[in-house]
Amino acid sequence: xxxxxxxxxxxxxxxxxxxxxxxxxxxxxxxxxxxxxxxxxxxxxxxxxxxxxxxxxxxxxxxxxxxxxxxxxxxxxxxxxxxxxxxxxxxxxxxxxxxxxxxxxxxxxxxxxxxxxxxxxxxxxxxxxxxxxxxxxxxxxxxxxxxxxxxxxxxxxxxxxxxxxxxxxxxxxxxxxxxxxxxxxxxxxxxxxxxxxxxxxxxxxxxxxxxxxxxxxxxxxx
Amino acid sequence: xxxxxxxxxxxxxxxxxxxxxxxxxxxxxxxxxxxxxxxxxxxxxxxxxxxxxxxxxxxxxxxxxxxxxxxxxxxxxxxxxxxxxxxxxxxxxxxxxxxxxxxxxxxxxxxxxxxxxxxxxxxxxxxxxxxxxxxxxxxxxxxxxxxxxxxxxxxxxxxxxxxxxxxxxxxxxxxxxxxxxxxxxxxxxxxxxxxxxxxxxxxxxxxxxxxxxxxxxxxxxx
DNA sequence: TTGCATTTCAAACGCATGTATGAAACTATG
DNA sequence: CATAGTTTCATACATGCGTTTGAAATGCAA
Numbered sequence: 001x002x003x004x005x006x007x008x009x010x011x012x013x014x015x016x017x018x019x020x021x022x023x024x025x026x027x028x029x030x031x032x033x034x035x036x037x038x039x040x041x042x043x044x045x046x047x048x049x050x051x052x053x054x055x056x057x058x059x060x061x062x063x064x065x066x067x068x069x070x071x072x073x074x075x076x077x078x079x080x081x082x083x084x085x086x087x088x089x090x091x092x093x094x095x096x097x098x099x100x101x102x103x104x105x106x107x108x109x110x111x112x113x114x115x116x117x118x119x120x121x122x123x124x125x126x127x128x129x130x131x132x133x134x135x136x137x138x139x140x141x142x143x144x145x146x147x148x149x150x151x152x153x154x155x156x157x158x159x160x161x162x163x164x165x166x167x168x169x170x171x172x173x174x175x176x177x178x179x180x181x182x183x184x185x186x187x188x189x190x191x192x193x194x195x196x197x198x199x200x201x202x203x204x205x206x207x208x209x210x211x212x213x214x215x216x217x218x219x220x221x222x
Numbered sequence: 223x224x225x226x227x228x229x230x231x232x233x234x235x236x237x238x239x240x241x242x243x244x245x246x247x248x249x250x251x252x253x254x255x256x257x258x259x260x261x262x263x264x265x266x267x268x269x270x271x272x273x274x275x276x277x278x279x280x281x282x283x284x285x286x287x288x289x290x291x292x293x294x295x296x297x298x299x300x301x302x303x304x305x306x307x308x309x310x311x312x313x314x315x316x317x318x319x320x321x322x323x324x325x326x327x328x329x330x331x332x333x334x335x336x337x338x339x340x341x342x343x344x345x346x347x348x349x350x351x352x353x354x355x356x357x358x359x360x361x362x363x364x365x366x367x368x369x370x371x372x373x374x375x376x377x378x379x380x381x382x383x384x385x386x387x388x389x390x391x392x393x394x395x396x397x398x399x400x401x402x403x404x405x406x407x408x409x410x411x412x413x414x415x416x417x418x419x420x421x422x423x424x425x426x427x428x429x430x431x432x433x434x435x436x437x438x439x440x441x442x443x444x
Numbered sequence: 445t446t447g448c449a450t451t452t453c454a455a456a457c458g459c460a461t462g463t464a465t466g467a468a469a470c471t472a473t474g
Numbered sequence: 475c476a477t478a479g480t481t482t483c484a485t486a487c488a489t490g491c492g493t494t495t496g497a498a499a500t501g502c503a504a
Contacts, residue, residue: 039485040485041481121341122246140401152405183375198425270492453496461491464487465486468482470479473476
């Protein structure tokens, strides 16, 4: 007999419905019907619809962030305080990609909910995402320790690109799948992570500043 | 004296309001008030709210696609039918980035509208985006001509990552700006394009298949 | 001008939504 | 058992939305 049965029934029904059908066309009435509770229960337990959504998103975000930080800490422990570049990147993008991609029938409701949250940007979630930066700072700090000679700018761009590739692959996996006519295997989660990590590691470690400035000159000469 | 004054007044008012405040909280009543026309005019001229949004988005998309294809054609003309990898990538990401980033006060309403369209995913726009693949196919074809020895999979992933970096930089420019505490200059549009092109060109041309399979073995041995 | 088609307008419709209310049912403590 | 606190419930409220209506205004050809 679970404490607060109603509350958790609402949470799980809401998560499932939002994951399946998106935020736009799921109403409180849909949720309470699925949860088999009274309409007023949502406002009683959560205050408002937005606070319900926020609670769902915060819970899942915290879980992902915890996973990321665990991987990061482990990588830094192995390297004696200075983690490998690829390990940092893997800690950053791995948990999210693993959670959100893979065979359809294996994707958890939680993961599908997070995909929705990233596709349909809804006010309560946007507000929370804005506070995500403190968490990211831990990764830029780790990267700074790992590549002390690299310029700050390059570090940020490298991490940003890693997140961009991972995130956009999750958002747009369907488009890539159609575009490539199935050539790109979106179910090979670890392969995808490898690709993202490899490309962003190259971006971080590979290019010499000389090339960049040469390009700059070429452009300005135009 | 423009023909169909009402129609175009609605279009430009709607574009400006959507650009400024997002799709979520701009109503038809807001639009007709800004355009100084009657409420019923929207349905008379466009049929529905969704069709109005669709028309706005289609117009702007076509313009961007045209720009992209012009750059691509030019690049292929220079190379005698076989464009340079970097030129293809530049044609793909350049127009969008140029349109959507840069100093705030220089960004056109059209560009800000397209940013909104990419951040807040709304049904009529989603439907249109799904037909975008035919356009992308021209770029994968060009890339295939440019890198005939490269595997199909790598080509698609490379192009996808290029779009991912460009797109996500536009979407999340604010986050990167805060995260890097202003270190990353989001106003340096051409510099951003250079970075995106450089990284994705490296991804396309750089890594040898040997490394990838080595990684695969390492992972499976784990 | 007459007559017809197009466009504008004020007003209302219908509906779905999130939220509030107040009574009833339940739970647990003394 | 009694009673105070919590939770559930049916129901109603208020509002804002996109859309429709039908009449008035306007433009334009004959």
